[in-house]
Amino acid sequence: MEELFWVLLIGAAVLWTAVIGAAVYAQKRQVDPSLERQARWFIIWGGAVIPTLLVGGLLAWGMVILRDITSDTGDLTVRVDGERWWWRVTYEGPEGDVVTANEIRIPVGQTALFRLTADDVIHSFWVPALGGKMDMIPGRETTLALTPQEVGNWGGLCAEFCGGAHALMRFDAIVMEPGDFEAWLAAEAAPAQVSEDDPGFAVFQEEGCGACHAVRGTDAAGPVGPDLTHVAAREKLGAGVYEMTPQNMALWITETHEMKPDIDMPPYPDLDGARLDALVAFLMSLDHAE
Numbered sequence: 001m002e003e004l005f006w007v008l009l010i011g012a013a014v015l016w017t018a019v020i021g022a023a024v025y026a027q028k029r030q031v032d033p034s035l036e037r038q039a040r041w042f043i044i045w046g047g048a049v050i051p052t053l054l055v056g057g058l059l060a061w062g063m064v065i066l067r068d069i070t071s072d073t074g075d076l077t078v079r080v081d082g083e084r085w086w087w088r089v090t091y092e093g094p095e096g097d098v099v100t101a102n103e104i105r106i107p108v109g110q111t112a113l114f115r116l117t118a119d120d121v122i123h124s125f126w127v128p129a130l131g132g133k134m135d136m137i138p139g140r141e142t143t144l145a146l147t148p149q150e151v152g153n154w155g156g157l158c159a160e161f162c163g164g165a166h167a168l169m170r171f172d173a174i175v176m177e178p179g180d181f182e183a184w185l186a187a188e189a190a191p192a193q194v195s196e197d198d199p200g201f202a203v204f205q206e207e208g209c210g211a212c213h214a215v216r217g218t219d220a221a222g223p224v225g226p227d228l229t230h231v232a233a234r235e236k237l238g239a240g241v242y243e244m245t246p247q248n249m250a251l252w253i254t255e256t257h258e259m260k261p262d263i264d265m266p267p268y269p270d271l272d273g274a275r276l277d278a279l280v281a282f283l284m285s286l287d288h289a290e
């Protein structure tokens, strides 16, 4: 992708210089009728044949690159569903699907095939540093193949205006060593370790959070909001927006719409004191097992 960008940019600069140069030359030059035949050949070659070959060649080459990034095979498949205003992420594997949200992790040097859909309106999945961007369209599946070459957290975002909290619809795109990635995926696949008498889980149940959120390993299985099974293992809270800290978690619950306007989660301003502390402690315990 980067190569395509530079070749097209430098090619355009060279062509522009040549065309403007020819125009300036034509202005300056005295008309000499004996050169008319020569001029006709120049128009045919310089104005039609060479540009057609050049642009046609570039088009063919660009299409080959496009075919590579929209190919439908990869070393692993990640389904990403655009929601208002967060990302439902599903790793497809031989041992079944692993559902998570708002963070994408892929191994370095391997081709990750993203299968993209949208639940409500058009979104666009974009990881600028990896060069990939693809629309997510309700009722249709688009694909994007990315082969990252460098370990790091590259960050991604929604690149298609999708309403209220569009500007806060981001995610971390974390490229890992293959071994680390395998360990992460295995930890992500495991159910949450929740003890029966966790007072924070009791608050979670009483407040009805489980109607919208799933915590695998418990009977909370709500499909409306992000899967929270390992929410504390994510680097950020609220679709790539806030650092994952207990303070932000508490604000997320009590001042939900100050943290992220318009979202489909109701605020819980009356939760405070020991009940809020217990709920936050419970959510922050939804990390990966050691």
Ligand code: HEC
Pocket (backbone or CB within 6 Å): 084, 085, 086, 101, 102, 165, 204, 207, 208, 209, 210, 211, 212, 213, 224, 225, 226, 228, 231, 234, 236, 237, 238, 239, 252, 253, 260, 263, 264, 265, 266, 268, 279, 283
């Ligand atoms: C009506 C459905 C609904 C209810 C009830 C609800 N939530 Fe949410 N929640 C959502 C939605 C939707 C989002 C995603 C919002 C966004 O980022 O756009 C969300 C996001 C979250 C997140 C951030 C997840 C992430 O990946 O960063 C947390 C944490 C959370 N909710 C906790 C709770 C807790 C705790 C309760 C109960 C006190 C609760 N929610 C009740 C719908 C709900």
Ligand SMILES: [Cu+2]
Pocket (backbone or CB within 6 Å): 082, 122, 123, 124, 158, 159, 160, 161, 162, 166, 169
């Ligand atoms: Cu969007």
